[in-house]
Amino acid sequence: MVSIVLPDGTIRSYDGPVSGNDIARDIGPGWTKAALALCVDGTVKDLATVVTRDAAVRLVTAKDSDALALLRHDAAHVMAEAVQELYPETQVTFGPATERGFYYDFARKTPFTPDDLERIEARMRDIVDRDEPIRREVWRREEAIAYFTGRGEKYKAEWVTQLPEGEDISIYRQGQWLDLCRGPHLPSTGRLGKAFRLMKLAGAYWRGDARNEMLQRIYGTCWPDEAQLKAYLNWMEEAERRDHRRLGREMELFHLQEEAVGSVFWHPKGWTLYRTIETYVRRRLAAAGYVEVKTPQLVDRSLWEDSGHWEKFRENMFTVTVGDGKEKEEILAIKPMNCPCHVQIFRQGIKSYRELPLRMAEFGACHRYEPSGALHGLMRVRAFTQDDAHIFCTEEQILSETQDFCILLRIMYHDFGFTDVRVKFSDRPVKRAGSDETWDKAEKALLEASRAAGLEITLNPGEGAFYGPKLEFVLKDALGRDWQCGTLQADFVLPERLNAAYVGVDGAKHRPVMLHRAILGSFERFIGILLEHYAGRMPLWLAPVQIVVATIVSEADSYAEDVTRALCTADLRAVVDTRNEKITLKVREHSLAKVPLLLVVGRREAETRTVALRRLGVKTQEILALDAAVDTLGREAAMPAPG
RNA sequence: GCCGAAGUAGCUCAGGGGUAGAGCAACUGAUUCGUAAUCAGUAGGUCCGGGGUUCAAAUCCCCGCUUCGGCACCA
16 A cells, blocks of 8 residues: 655645656646656656655646756756767766756767767757656666776776665666766757757866866756746847956957966056045945054065965966075965965064954965966956955954954945855865864854854855865846855864964963955956946946036037036936037947946026936936035945945 | 957958958048038058969968957966
């Protein structure tokens, strides 16, 4: 006797074991067609799975969110089948579902070409039309190894060898083709549908390890229906339109060029944006009790040796050699980070516990020799400036400092228009400095502090910095993409290595704890994120040019100049456009330039000392008296301020 | 760094051994106009760099650089 509970609460009883297919048939004819898989006690399984004991059971259909992964995983298999039919010399390796599609990694001597992608996609459609039944089999380990070795599938054979004892070696067979796979899968290839598209070719290391050989990865996307596929492709196009590199050029914000790879040439408008953000951060930090410092760009190698960075990151540091090339030669590093320098400031004079917590901020310009393949517009550069700070405090103060930091961080993200923030907790990495006891202490302190700050945390094992565990703050942009920006790292190691100390209540010397923290991360990258988030249409307070005063006839020129002067006097960033052009052209150009406010003045406005206000994206106008306009817009454009 | 692709006017792109092309932008002139493109004209090039093959190379070959898409890395 087997009883199953369906999601609506109904209970069905069967004489003996029952398969998902049976259940579907039993519930109703529509379900035989709709059911893609079976969810037994919360785990998704093949529809053919036999339920042998009482369980909560749900039939998965295309409408369910867990169907998507199933669909995509199948798409990967169908792609692999297509590839091996077309190119039999190709070895298969792995092909999982991803957040927006799927990929499969292949081993093949000749690279795939974009033309191959078309052929493969066409063959995939054939395989869907064939509607091959997909069946799960369990093989013995030796059998599987012998089979894959015999077929020249060395990656699969290697993988089987390393599967843990006791785990089923499951093989999924579809038509003539089969693959080692954990599953689950759809009942047949026809159920996949045709809302998929192969997207791009890429290289990828076997098992994600750069020491291994490189495989060829084919990425695809796959959806339950054509409409969703179309929506995804539109989303991709939107992301392309918002690309900060494109906006940076179109909006004349910055450029990059070969002679300074990974370093930004900020143009006047881009630099205005940058400085606005800097001013904002500076005010927020000052209000939160930070002091600001500035430390050297070039620092002798010995300091980096002491801090431990030389050992771990030497390859990624820019260095400068000075001296006669013989005995007197010395090596300086262009600073890749600010923390060792901040400790030097802390070490000046004797610090008392009364001075803690000491929050030391720096808009520190850093250089890192990032691998060439990592560079990407403003998002990954070799020269950047962090909104960096180090909080020197006692162990007891970690709690309240973390709480305060989280509050500050949320306010600042909110001011920039980001409200969805997630937090990751990264604990000790394999390569690290400091004893296990120290790590125990640091991880415990940071965990407790984040709990006290009310954070919901996801664990990110082994991803901490070499000197301490970290909290990482990830924000979601308007397109739903994640960007890791903020960080808070608890460090018990650097103060020790660089010999930072304070005198406690007991009159004895103690080690302070250092909290490394940043909110934006780097200005460069954060500006890139902002541009993509807003598609270049910056909020008024951030817009490099906030207002253009545009004339209709040249008779209004001198009045337009007056208007512009009045706006600038009120600290608004305004420019005047008195070109001899039609107003339609001016409206078009300044709209395309994403200027938030346009003040149009013609004879009427000049005579009545008014302005016709047109907001970006709005087709209507408001007529305002000049004084009122300066007043309202001045208030509207104000930087979000502390207090 | 690794795999793959690309680099021609400011931008988007065509041209694939025989005189370097288009659209938009720019510039000049005319036009004084009421909310997303006024008209006419002009100018603009180390075809990424360096070698080679050839009577002749933007085009074919080799090397390098940069960029793009991924992978790996990210204090």
